[in-house]
Amino acid sequence: MRKVERSNPLVTLAVAAMGAAVGLVVQFALSSRGHAPLSPPLSLPASLVLVAGVLLVFGLRLRRQIRKQPGAIDPFHAVRLLVTARAGQIVGALFGGFGAGLLLSLTGRSVAATAATWVPMMLVVIAGAVLLGCAAIVEHWCRVPPGDETDEDGGLDPERGPADPAVYRDR
Structure with a gap:
């Protein structure tokens, strides 16, 4: 079994930069055609915060289960939550960068934008x-506690094999 590495913060930063670039291009394209600046609907930030809340709830449930009964954790559930947390980091960085790009385009205008914009x-x-912060916290919670699958030297225990798949077929 391979040790799961944390998400690379440079990838998250690169995704945020791409989102900012897209936001800038969208605003410049709209302004070059004489249109009003793009103002995202309020349902977008509400949805992002809702996803962050759901992710935190599932992360807390897994964390409590790890603390109570570390051996009784469904590894498939933990991996799904880990993948969702990593996707949440990318989505949070992308939308956060997009919003920053939209805002950045307003700074060069001679007339100040209204608050509604x-x-x-x-x-x-x-x-x-x-969303990015909550997903990073949940990713940290999905880590296996030290000592669960290591031998006395700190390496992976060769005697421990993968879990019996028959246990999970009946679920």
Whole structure:
């Protein structure tokens, strides 16, 4: 069994930069055609925060189960939650960067934008950061406690094989 590595923060930063670039391109394309700036709907940041909350609830449930009965954890559930947390980091970075790109395009204007224009953009940036942070916390909670699958030297125990798949067929 291979040790699961943490998400690379440079990848998250690169995704946020791509989101910001897309936000800038969208705003510049709209302004070059004489359209009003794109103002995201308020349901977008609300949805991002809702996903972050659901992710935290599932993460807390797994963390409590790890502390109570570490051997009784369904590894498939833990892996699914880990993958969801990593996807949440990417989505949070992408939307947060997109909102930042939308906001950045407003800074070069000679006429200040109204609050109805920039507040939803700021909320998207904040909601993306919330989702990114919650997903990083849940990813940390999905780590296997030390000593569960290691021998006395700290390496993986060769005597321990994978879990019997028959246990999970009946679920």
